Amino acid sequence: MKSAPESLCNDGWCLNRKIVDERAMLAFGKSVARVLVPRLVLTLSGDLGVGKTTLARGVLQGLGFGGLVKSPTYAMLEPYQLDLGAVYHFDLYRMSDPEELEFLGYRDCLRDAYLCLVEWPERSDGYLNKIDLEFSISSEGASRIVTVRAHTHAGKIINEHLQNP
Ligand code: ADP
Ligand code: MG
Numbered sequence: 001m002k003s004a005p006e007s008l009c010n011d012g013w014c015l016n017r018k019i020v021d022e023r024a025m026l027a028f029g030k031s032v033a034r035v036l037v038p039r040l041v042l043t044l045s046g047d048l049g050v051g052k053t054t055l056a057r058g059v060l061q062g063l064g065f066g067g068l069v070k071s072p073t074y075a076m077l078e079p080y081q082l083d084l085g086a087v088y089h090f091d092l093y094r095m096s097d098p099e100e101l102e103f104l105g106y107r108d109c110l111r112d113a114y115l116c117l118v119e120w121p122e123r124s125d126g127y128l129n130k131i132d133l134e135f136s137i138s139s140e141g142a143s144r145i146v147t148v149r150a151h152t153h154a155g156k157i158i159n160e161h162l163q164n165p
Contacts, residue, residue, distance in 0.1 A: 009147065012150065012156045012159055012163070013149065013159065014147065014148065014149045014150070014159070015163055016146070017145070017146045018140070018143055018144075018145055019143060019145075020142070021142070022051070022054055025051050025054045025055055025058060025144065026054060026057060026058035028058060029055045029056065029057060029058015029059040029060075029061065030058050030059070030061060030062030031062070031162065031165065032055075032058070032059050032062065032162065033058070033059045033061070033062025033063045034062060035158050035162060036063070036115060036158065037154060037157075037158070038084075038114050038115075039113065039115075040115055040116070040133065040154060040158070041110070041116045041128065041130055041131050041132050041133075042059075042115065042116070042117050042118070042131075042132065042135060043117075043118045043119075043121035043128070043133070043134045044056060044117065044118065044121075044135045044137070045119075045120070045121060045134065045135065045136045045137065046136060046137035046138060047139070048093075050137045050138065050139060050144060052120075052135075052137060053069070053091075053119065055135060055137070055146070056089055056117045057069040060087060060089070063082055063087065063114075063115070064082055064083060064084070065080055065082055065087075069089070071091060072090060072091040072119070073091045073093055074094070076090060076091055076092065076104055077089070077090050077091075077104050077105075079109075085113065085114030085115075086109070086113050086114055087114055087115045087116075087117065088109040088115075088116045089117045089119075090104070090106075090117065090118045091119040091120060092120040092121065092123035092124055093119065095120075095123045095124070098124050098126075101124060106128075110130075118131075130152070131152075131155075132150065132151060132152045132154050132155035132158070133148055133149070133150055133151070133158060133159065134148070134149045134151060135147070135148055136148075136149070148162065
């Protein structure tokens with residue numbers, strides 16, 4: 001795992017985007033979807049209501065999903081079967097013990113997934129052993145600041161594509 005120091009947060013390992021509204025968040029998600037490669041784990045962090053599910057919705061739409069993207073807050077996992085492969089959308093907010101990831105079949109999901117999206121990765125207590133890209137969202141008035149940190153070389157390549165589309 002590599003992490004970029006805050007001061008370098010605009011190189012390949014880390015980028016910042018200001019997202020002015022929900023539409024822009026969906027569009028940003030779609031731009032992420034356009035540069036994805038198979039088998040990545042993306043985490044989405046930030047306060048309740050900051051836009052994690054909205055960003056995940058944009059990614060799923062960008063991957064060609066035309067249906068309803070529900071928040072997995074209660075089920076903890078919403079699976080999607082897309083032409084590209086399976087996408088698993090986790091929300092660990094209600095998880096009280098990281099062992100629950102085992103019951104959710106996280107390892108199996110990792111094995112066959114095109115993409116894993118994980119909201120509230122903080123709840124997993126380090127159980128998610130491979131994270132390619134970490135999206136952290138914070139509020140700035142009505143806007144959001146999204147910071148994208150790459151933790152693997154595959155993640156870094158995605159970040160570079162996002163920086164130079
Ligand atoms: P989370 O999954 O982080 O709890 P959601 O994506 O479910 O958050 O909800 C985000 C809410 O914030 C939505 O109601 C959305 O309309 C609103 N919103 C306002 N501004 C933005 C923005 N810039 N980006 C994303 N969502 C925004
Ligand atoms: Mg959510």
